[in-house]
Amino acid sequence: MKEHDAIIVGAGHNGLVAACYLARAGLNVLVLERNEYIGGAAVSRQLYKDFTYSNCSYVCSLLRPEIIRTLELPKYGLQIIPYEGGCTMMRDGGHLAVYDNHDAFRREIARHSKRDAESYERYARDVMRQCKFIKPLLMREPPDPTSFRPRDIQELLYLGKRFHNMGEQRMYETLRFWTMSAADFLDEYFESEIVKAHFSGSSIIGTALGPRSPGSAYVLLHHYMGDIDDTVGAWGFARGGMGAITQALGESLKASGGSIRASAPVEKILVRNERAVGVRLAGGEELFAPMVVSNMDVRRTFLNTMDESDLPPEFVRQVKNFKIRGSSGKLNIALDGLPSFPAIPPGSPCIRGDLHVTDTIEMVERAYDDWKAGRWSQAPYIDMLIPTQIDPTMTPNGKHYMSVFVQYCPYRLADGDWTPAKRQAFGDTVIDTIAQHSPDFKKLILHAEIRTPWDIENEVGLTEGNIFQGELTLDQLLFNRPIPGYAQYRGPVRGLYMCGSSTHPGGGVMGAPGANAARAILRDASRGSRAAH
Amino acid sequence: MVDAVSSLTHFKQPLLKTPFHERARELSQVDSFIPWAGYTTVDVFTTADQEYFAIRNATTLFDLTPMVKYRITGVDAESYLNRLVTRDIGKLKQDRVMYCVWCNDAGHIIDDGTVFRLGRQEFRLCTAQRQIDWLLESAVGFDVELSEVTEQIAALAVQGPTSCATLKAFGLQGIELIKPFETRHFTVEGMNIMASRTGFTGDLGYELWMDPQHAEQIWDRLMQAGNSRGIRAIGSQALNIARIEAGFLSPNVDFVSSEHTIRLGRDRSPLELGLSWLVDFNKGHFNGRRALLQEQRRGLARQLVGLDIDGNKPAVNSLLYLDKAGNREIGSVTSAIWSPTCKRNIALAMVEAPYFRLGTSLWTEIYLNRELVWERRMVQARVVEKPFFAPARRRATPPADC
Ligand SMILES: Cc1cc2nc3c(=O)[nH]c(=O)nc-3n(C[C@H](O)[C@H](O)[C@H](O)COP(=O)(O)OP(=O)(O)OC[C@H]3O[C@@H](n4cnc5c(N)ncnc54)[C@H](O)[C@@H]3O)c2cc1C
Numbered sequence: 043m044k045e046h047d048a049i050i051v052g053a054g055h056n057g058l059v060a061a062c063y064l065a066r067a068g069l070n071v072l073v074l075e076r077n078e079y080i081g082g083a084a085v086s087r088q089l090y091k092d093f094t095y096s097n098c099s100y101v102c103s104l105l106r107p108e109i110i111r112t113l114e115l116p117k118y119g120l121q122i123i124p125y126e127g128g129c130t131m132m133r134d135g136g137h138l139a140v141y142d143n144h145d146a147f148r149r150e151i152a153r154h155s156k157r158d159a160e161s162y163e164r165y166a167r168d169v170m171r172q173c174k175f176i177k178p179l180l181m182r183e184p185p186d187p188t189s190f191r192p193r194d195i196q197e198l199l200y201l202g203k204r205f206h207n208m209g210e211q212r213m214y215e216t217l218r219f220w221t222m223s224a225a226d227f228l229d230e231y232f233e234s235e236i237v238k239a240h241f242s243g244s245s246i247i248g249t250a251l252g253p254r255s256p257g258s259a260y261v262l263l264h265h266y267m268g269d270i271d272d273t274v275g276a277w278g279f280a281r282g283g284m285g286a287i288t289q290a291l292g293e294s295l296k297a298s299g300g301s302i303r304a305s306a307p308v309e310k311i312l313v314r315n316e317r318a319v320g321v322r323l324a325g326g327e328e329l330f331a332p333m334v335v336s337n338m339d340v341r342r343t344f345l346n347t348m349d350e351s352d353l354p355p356e357f358v359r360q361v362k363n364f365k366i367r368g369s370s371g372k373l374n375i376a377l378d379g380l381p382s383f384p385a386i387p388p389g390s391p392c393i394r395g396d397l398h399v400t401d402t403i404e405m406v407e408r409a410y411d412d413w414k415a416g417r418w419s420q421a422p423y424i425d426m427l428i429p430t431q432i433d434p435t436m437t438p439n440g441k442h443y444m445s446v447f448v449q450y451c452p453y454r455l456a457d458g459d460w461t462p463a464k465r466q467a468f469g470d471t472v473i474d475t476i477a478q479h480s481p482d483f484k485k486l487i488l489h490a491e492i493r494t495p496w497d498i499e500n501e502v503g504l505t506e507g508n509i510f511q512g513e514l515t516l517d518q519l520l521f522n523r524p525i526p527g528y529a530q531y532r533g534p535v536r537g538l539y540m541c542g543s544s545t546h547p548g549g550g551v552m553g554a555p556g557a558n559a560a561r562a563i564l565r566d567a568s569r570g571s572r573a574a575h
Numbered sequence: 576m577v578d579a580v581s582s583l584t585h586f587k588q589p590l591l592k593t594p595f596h597e598r599a600r601e602l603s604q605v606d607s608f609i610p611w612a613g614y615t616t617v618d619v620f621t622t623a624d625q626e627y628f629a630i631r632n633a634t635t636l637f638d639l640t641p642m643v644k645y646r647i648t649g650v651d652a653e654s655y656l657n658r659l660v661t662r663d664i665g666k667l668k669q670d671r672v673m674y675c676v677w678c679n680d681a682g683h684i685i686d687d688g689t690v691f692r693l694g695r696q697e698f699r700l701c702t703a704q705r706q707i708d709w710l711l712e713s714a715v716g717f718d719v720e721l722s723e724v725t726e727q728i729a730a731l732a733v734q735g736p737t738s739c740a741t742l743k744a745f746g747l748q749g750i751e752l753i754k755p756f757e758t759r760h761f762t763v764e765g766m767n768i769m770a771s772r773t774g775f776t777g778d779l780g781y782e783l784w785m786d787p788q789h790a791e792q793i794w795d796r797l798m799q800a801g802n803s804r805g806i807r808a809i810g811s812q813a814l815n816i817a818r819i820e821a822g823f824l825s826p827n828v829d830f831v832s833s834e835h836t837i838r839l840g841r842d843r844s845p846l847e848l849g850l851s852w853l854v855d856f857n858k859g860h861f862n863g864r865r866a867l868l869q870e871q872r873r874g875l876a877r878q879l880v881g882l883d884i885d886g887n888k889p890a891v892n893s894l895l896y897l898d899k900a901g902n903r904e905i906g907s908v909t910s911a912i913w914s915p916t917c918k919r920n921i922a923l924a925m926v927e928a929p930y931f932r933l934g935t936s937l938w939t940e941i942y943l944n945r946e947l948v949w950e951r952r953m954v955q956a957r958v959v960e961k962p963f964f965a966p967a968r969r970r971a972t973p974p975a976d977c
Contacts, residue, residue, distance in 0.1 A: 139586065145613045146589035148705075156723070161708040163834060170837045209839060211681065387583045 052337030054082025059556030086285025252410030368495030368507030416456025510549025633805025682866030734780030777821020
């Protein structure tokens, strides 16, 4: 009995992207989603009347333009609206703002250090150089360096050639860059503490690393990736919240004949004769298809949803060792009005960007120390935005929605399990931190959704609440992602594929893993049908 | 703190105004201002052509204040600059100016500019782009003090065949005796002015350096003194025509500083820019020396040259080919104009080896907009000598009318 050509487990954005590509290639696809809503970590929900939250991800900077275009997402309602600027507020009442205008930004940095204002150019240049190197790798299947298949050799040659073409000097720089810490990297450009602190933020987001941990420089780049496309609006809000992305994907999928079933948790991926043949839902219902594609992270896919006896033991060991530590929490807050931030000059557009309060790298590193000790940061790093200053669709006019991303918050607490009281205490720490910079903030709060890594695991399905479905460190990137030997979206049993952020090129609302996986699946499918003839 | 915050205006008005801004505003007929190095400056006052002809026929005033100026002092100032730039600063005498370029270790150009020797241990460096980061990085191990003084010094270029007479009438007694690349200090009605015989027009001309608080008064007096000599204020467009005729390079137009290049192969060496005469391999070590020696030995991969192009349509942004069919691409144009004085269609272009040799004939692809219909032309061109225009008066001391 063959009902579908492919079953996709999970309606996260990557599962939906993969499904769209497969459906457009003529396959009959079914997407099964555990929650009653689709989107995974790219979702918009109303938890308080008339207020829409971007409950998990909140900024759209990485979504590949070629995906938006091919899947016609604008036709299905997706609009990305740019925001500009940002600001780090300092404990002494000062601030460092970021402005789009080159001269305004230079003069802003120069208030803190004249030299940094100019070395910023060198910094931007070097980050851009690294992005240019990596960008073409995003939408490609990483080569398997141990196989001698012509395709792998070709891809390895491509990688090697790109690397070689950088020239000797830049090859050194790249190797250093992929392994060094963000703090060391920033020290090579800047002297001012506040400037370094501001830029260090993106090196830790979603990562269980501190700014002084080796490997954090790369994470910084992962977040800049959206800047390289030279397309207007590459960095912005999805109008209506991040759920607009997955809603548009859902519509696009339906338009090409695919179907989605929500509230359909997959309990088991069924394997017969070393082949994935279908899935069993929590209620016992079994669905069959010659291809099963998992949008779940690798831990959840192989350890929770499959029988270990169906898998090679060495593979299972590597999956168990896959680093997927949760380090982030999130607050979504409904506000009765726009809070005031005395540190921000009146009229400055930076309030519409990303706001932060850690003003030295040391402070960020101390926040990380708390995480290592199994408690949430007492003075956390926060990435806070009020998108409703730009997006008119998420709240009633004059009211605001604030998204607060928080580092660090552990999945496991040193003093025992998470409880509602501890969750509230975590939320209070964050709210108190913000209130130190905004006297009227607390009064304006109408409702707050507080999410710890534990909540994120349980509600979104991200193991340990790791937002990237696995950390973005060199040992888990490119042909090592997720597991060496399995970087090409194919699982250890035939007919089983992976398409989530656990795979190359990693997490964030990028869509590249889903698109790359679909390409690998279609290549296998056409090979299979050729063989059948 | 709160007060300091509310007084911030740079995000509302990112561009600074030069001390001549009010005067420029009054004379601007077409309201055409452009940003330049963090300042708002005039692109065109009236029409670029009229302004250009004043450069070649009378006297022009061009507000040079945004030029980035660094003050470099200390016992090691000379050896520091000698390490920085490719020319021999040891040969730069007091009260003289040198046009220089400087490179990174790979021999790639960071920028070009002029070095003024104001004293035994005091120099001024003028450049088009900010680069304190690079200058400080290069200063490690030298006993020098470095600071940017752009805002402390207002500057005005006074250029054109009647500029010397104008300045004399203005009150710079003896200005006619200063030679190209020489500087001299003057006092006019208690105002200190340093004049240098330098410029970006390839014509007779001077640059005045002054205290910003005297800027307007000096501007007004100059306008008065030059009234009978055809003086007029000019913007960047007119200057650009003159500088291409003179064969001068413009950063971010004819080359990109290697402080800004992102793509591979976009860095340029002074040899590639046709500036080998600025590189002194005999003066001892300087940044990029080894790489440049190697490049010289290996031979150049490309070079910036002058082109003389048939017809009269400027080859703006044109690709260059070896053949009329356009099969073999060999370079591209960086700057192009119709030269109003030479009546030649000229360009600066980066051309691959070996086609940059003088006399080489090649093809330029020119797109013409004819009443909204685009037409493509393949037009023949030749590699020719620069500068395209170099009147004897630019060097005459004293100038003919003084
Ligand atoms: C708090 C937070 C903030 C973030 N901020 C940003 C940001 O601003 N910008 C950005 O680009 N990225 C951000 N990210 C990261 C980004 O959201 C994720 O990396 C990305 O959305 C993951 O997409 P995915 O499709 O790979 O996986 P997921 O979104 O995790 O999708 C997996 C899907 O599978 C479903 N599922 C799980 N188990 C089962 C099962 N047994 N049966 C059926 N379905 C199942 C889940 O419900 C889910 O819908 C953030 C993430 C979090 C958590």
